[in-house]
Amino acid sequence: MDAPPPDPKRRPPLLSSSFPITLKFMDVTYRAKIVNKHGGRSIRRMFAPSSHQGTNPDTTSLRERTILNGITGMASPGQILAVLGPSGSGKSTLLNAISGRLKGDGLAGTVLANGAKLSKTILRRTGFVSQDDLLYPHLTVRETLVFCSLLRLPTSLSKKEKMEVVDSVISELGLGKCENTIVGNSFVRGVSGGERKRVSIAREVLMNPSLLILDEPTSGLDSTAAQRVVKTLRSLAQKGKTVVTSVHQPSSQAYQEFDAVLLLSDGKCLYFGKGSDAMSYFESIGLTPSFPVNPADFLLDLANDVCQVNGIGERDRPNIKQNLVRSYHTTLAPKVKAACKDSSAKNTNHLIKNRCSSEERGYGHRSNTRDKISFSNWFNQFSILLHRSLKERRHESFNTLRVSQVVASALLAGSLWWHSHYTNIQDRLGLLFFISIFWGVFPAFNSVFAFPQERPIVTKERASGMYTLSSYFTARIVGDLPMELLLPTVFLIVTYWMCGLETDLWAFLLTLLVLLGHVLVCQGLGLALGAAIMDAKQASTAAAVTMLAFVITGGYYVHKVPSCMGWIKYTSTIFYCYRLLISVQYGDGNRISHLLGCSHPHRQTAGAGCKFVEDDVVGQISPLGSTAAMLLMLVVYRLLAYLALKRIKG
Incomplete structure (x- = not known):
């Protein structure tokens, strides 16, 4: 039986505070080294200067590959930014870069949260949901969240308060019906794939993150389960959270929930802007589908360079992708960069930073204390x-x-x-x-x-x-x-x-x-x-x-x-x-x-x-x-x- 929704007037202390984060990333570039030995298979490694100096050039050759090439965009509180693109386009790499999880000399560009570089305070307020559901299969949904809350929530909260947080998150994400069912995996029967994905999201929501980053949360789900996950993200965004997610192939219903869309192909940006404006933008540069189609499908076809526009296929109209990249840099890129540097955004960030400072004196100070207690x-x-x-x-x-x-x-x-x-x-x-x-x-x-x-x-x-x-x-x-x-x-x-x-x-x-x-x-x-x-x-x-x-x-x-x-x-x-x-x-x-x-x-x-x-x-x-x-x-x-x-x- 579902737990009753928590009383808003008695929200647990951790969930009562709001800490909006505006995320901006400008000219994000990531390069990797490809190691070819004896002309055989390539082994991708982190870019490191002079890491293979002295290697025999006859047996080993190095070449550099650009995974991300000057990606710029922003995500605001209360909005969902969807990163679209085919497999291998750089979606996961971009999410790891903007979440502060990607390190190395091959990473360049600027990532700002509320106008400042990523700090420990911001990273504590950032939730990251990986593509794979990394959960213990034999624990129930409630046990999974309870152990996570006991380990991750501040020690200043009592056990009773932590259980209140768990109850609130279970109710918020609609997990009440399966809270006593084991999570399971591909070998152990448990909750459904959509419910398992919501459990992964719930583990991050326990910390009440202001910035939530998700790597393909709808991957492997049917359209109904995927729609429920997207609806969950929409409800979280409506609470003032900034949501950034990569989606491999969203349905037309899911696409309507996205406030902003970033389209990638081979590490290059083809479009950034409102999801509702994407079709009109491509129409303005002469790319119109031959029949009514899901906007997400049309965008992915463009990114894959396999689209058919105005009755003309890609064989008869080559280099569509190169034209898209050129059009983006000449038409959209200046507007995107200007929006990231807009003075009004700076004023907004100034207000948000003031709010950030006040919370650091309150909850933020308690978070720092929690980190020390957690490890001691x-x-x-x-x-x-x-x-x-x-x-x-x-x-x-x-x-x-x-x-x-x-x-x-x-x-x-x-x-x-x-x-x-x-x-x-x-x-x-x-x-x-x-x-x-x-x-x-x-x-x-x-x-x-x-x-x-x-x-x-x-x-x-x-x-x-x-x-x-x-x-x-x-x-x-x-x-x-x-x-x-x-x-x-x-x-x-x-x-x-x-x-x-x-x-x-x-x-x-x-x-x-x-x-x-x-x-x-x-x-x-x-x-x-x-x-x-x-x-x-x-x-x-x-x-x-x-x-x-x-x-x-x-x-x-x-x-x-x-x-x-x-x-x-x-x-x-x-x-x-x-x-x-x-x-x-x-x-x-x-x-x-x-x-x-x-x-x-x-x-x-x-x-x-x-x-x-x-x-x-x-x-x-x-x-x-x-x-x-x-x-x-x-x-x-x-x-x-x-x-x-x-x-x-x-």
Whole structure:
């Protein structure tokens, strides 16, 4: 049931203030370097002077590509500016540039908010909605907004006030009917695509932004859902917000909602002005559609240079795009630049800047305080992120497929090694090594995908200043403990007693402790590989090769490893786990030595059992050394994972 609309007289303090922003961008240009190696594929990189000096010119060639070429325009409070253009025209690059997210020496031009350069105060008042919905799929709509409000809203607001903000935003964006439904994604069924997009917008509206920038919010939606999103943007604009959005192919209804339109093609501007004046402008330069058409479709056809005007196709009338660029620079560009420098606009900006200053003394000062508290109150971030991690990852860790896999493996192992005898050494060694392999590979492969999958969400949230990397990393590690340790405990309880291993309770507890430690070490290895490579496929390949090397040198298949390869086994987590499991089951070897008739555990004999006592029970490395090695790897792998994450800026 929808929540009742909040009483305007009792608006939460964060939503009660208005802070209008007039955005101007003049002659915005962005260039990138294209690296061609051996005449092969091109790799686009950020423009950096002399970044490839000294490179062999015979094998590598550089050329410069202009992504944006002198784009000028402005957006005012209460209006929607729509950036139109085909794929690759530079829409996303322009939005990143005017939102302050695009850095580098290749960026030139001027971006002003209320007549001044982008400041921290303005950036705090700017909401950015990316093209992809970066949301946790297993959280409900309300949970998504609640966790965002707890992390992002000022600590000066009480929890009750933050919940009031959430209720207000849910009502404002029409999310009441789906607030208790999980968000979902392409693999998990949840809310509809339009509702998911409105949730992404709601995350930004929580901060009551004065400037809202959206990258293709209607992409992938049907016409009805897209129209609802555009209506939502219109309602936000009517509250005094400045809305800038890129739209790939709007319907005629959606087009009517746009106050201003900026048409791009290959990084060049073809039109900027009122949406209602676009058709008359192109008619004035001799471009009229042959039949009634959606203005947006006609504009996109012009940008794609595939239009048919006055019954003449593009083949018979070439260079339409070049003529459009020339007409814009001679007809519209001077008017646009004059409007950006208009004295009345300056007076308006002066009034807005006065209002800005007053709010900086009020809410703005509180925002600065909030930023400091947000990053100093580490434990608050950790507790919220831990709670969110437990809610989100319980579905992944305890899904039916994973639980069935573990239970089936436990029952299969228990059946194959049913009550194996203490002296049946070969079978028991196989069981202990199987346990070491299974609970080495399983957690390593599960954890290797963690950071590559969450990277886009974490990057976006950290760019918004929601939390620090250390609080996120610690919450992730701590939150994994109950998730990762429950299944191996269930596995061992089933397998241990079915296989008839040492019936002593202390031996069982030691075996469980060794197994859980091994799981945590291998999980840390997977996290480190995933964080270092940050590509799911490449990281899983690296994990497969690493675990294969660990299995081969684990001490079961090969005992005498060549000296040049011997170092590998001392890095193998399976090697140490296997030896500790043997130590728990057979102790120092005296008992099994007596049962097998060996005169002394250290004595070389011809019997295979005595050979096992000498090599595997007594020789090579002590249990204390194995324990110390696993503890060291437990710390080192997680430290490497954190350092790998820290070096990634986005």
